[in-house]
Amino acid sequence: MTTDGDAQNKRLQQQVDQLKTQLAQAEKMTALGELLGTTTHEFNNVLMTVINYAKMGLRHKDDATRTKAFDRILAAGERANKITSTILSVARNRSHGMESTDLVSLTEDTLVLLEREMRKYRIQVEKQFAQVGPCWANGNQIQQVLLNLLINARQAMPNGGQVLIRIRPAEDARAVDLTLRDSGQGIPPDKLPRIFDPYFSTKDGPDESGKGGTGLGLSACKDIIEAHRGRVRVDSSVGKGTAFTIRLPLAPSKPVQASFVTSNNQTLPATGTTHASSS
Numbered sequence: 001m002t003t004d005g006d007a008q009n010k011r012l013q014q015q016v017d018q019l020k021t022q023l024a025q026a027e028k029m030t031a032l033g034e035l036l037g038t039t040t041h042e043f044n045n046v047l048m049t050v051i052n053y054a055k056m057g058l059r060h061k062d063d064a065t066r067t068k069a070f071d072r073i074l075a076a077g078e079r080a081n082k083i084t085s086t087i088l089s090v091a092r093n094r095s096h097g098m099e100s101t102d103l104v105s106l107t108e109d110t111l112v113l114l115e116r117e118m119r120k121y122r123i124q125v126e127k128q129f130a131q132v133g134p135c136w137a138n139g140n141q142i143q144q145v146l147l148n149l150l151i152n153a154r155q156a157m158p159n160g161g162q163v164l165i166r167i168r169p170a171e172d173a174r175a176v177d178l179t180l181r182d183s184g185q186g187i188p189p190d191k192l193p194r195i196f197d198p199y200f201s202t203k204d205g206p207d208e209s210g211k212g213g214t215g216l217g218l219s220a221c222k223d224i225i226e227a228h229r230g231r232v233r234v235d236s237s238v239g240k241g242t243a244f245t246i247r248l249p250l251a252p253s254k255p256v257q258a259s260f261v262t263s264n265n266q267t268l269p270a271t272g273t274t275h276a277s278s279s
């Protein structure tokens with residue numbers, strides 16, 4: 001009897017593990033789908049800007065108009081560059097493991113992906129980024145957490161609103177806190193304890209952008225943050241908004257073997273060891 005029960009437990013655990021792997025894969029697709037949408041639209045915008053200002057510069061011979069045209073073309077080119085670097089870093093999949101990760105630039109990258117969507121739904125994004133050391137994290141997974149939280153925030157503000165993203169050192173200074181606060185509808189107290197449960201959703205199904213409604217977003221966020229030995233907290237007030245705070249540990253400061261390269265390119269070991277600071 002017990003053996004049967006054990007075997008069944010083992011089978012169920014295997015199924016759970018399998019589903020978790022599938023979920024992680026689906027989450028990765030969310031980021032890639034986001035990328036595809038962003039790239040096509042933004043590149044179209046960039047090209048239109050470049051073409052129109054190039055025409056304007058050719059038509060007008062005066063310096064002021066030409067300088068303005070070059071400024072706009074440069075800005076469009078820089079924006080295109082920002083988008084392609086983001087795509088490359090997501091597509092390269094960074095690493096599968098944990099590494100020293102700059103949470104500020106990861107957040108900036110994620111915002112590039114959602115800029116178009118936030119504009120469309122009239123959501124202003126305010127950033128308050130303090131200087132923090134690198135976190136010990138898997139960049140892709142944390143980017144998925146940020147995407148999930150930002151899309152939830154956007155969906156809680158159907159008529160527009162504000163999102164504040166704050167990054168600062170945690171009180172004990174061995175971790176970093178990222179708070180994402182929206183001015184949306186809030187979460188009623190009776191629902192709050194269930195939002196991290198798999199399949200808990202108050203949405204009827206995917207919205208017009210094809211997002212939301214499976215109820216797996218926050219449960220995946222929680223799994224990811226816990227695997228990072230971090231934690232996630234939520235504060236919400238109906239009619240006022242919701243704030244999610246994720247705390248991630250700082251990267252360990254690890255000893256680095258210093259070496260010197262001589263003028264004839266020979267590498268000599270250093271006499272001592274230096275320590276790279278994590279902050």
Ligand SMILES: Nc1ncnc2c1ncn2[C@@H]1O[C@H](COP(=O)(O)OP(=O)(O)OP(=O)(O)O)[C@@H](O)[C@H]1O
Pocket residue numbers: 148152153156182184185186187195196200201202203211212213214215216217218219242
């Ligand atoms: N920022 C928020 N404001 C208000 N309610 C929220 C917010 N974030 C989450 N919720 C509530 O928590 C529920 C669960 O969120 P979760 O992201 O897990 O699922 P979902 O958004 O419904 O679907 P999906 O898995 O496709 O993201 C939501 O259905 C919503 O009721």
Ligand SMILES: [Mg+2]
Pocket residue numbers: 148151152212213217218
């Ligand atoms: Mg969601």
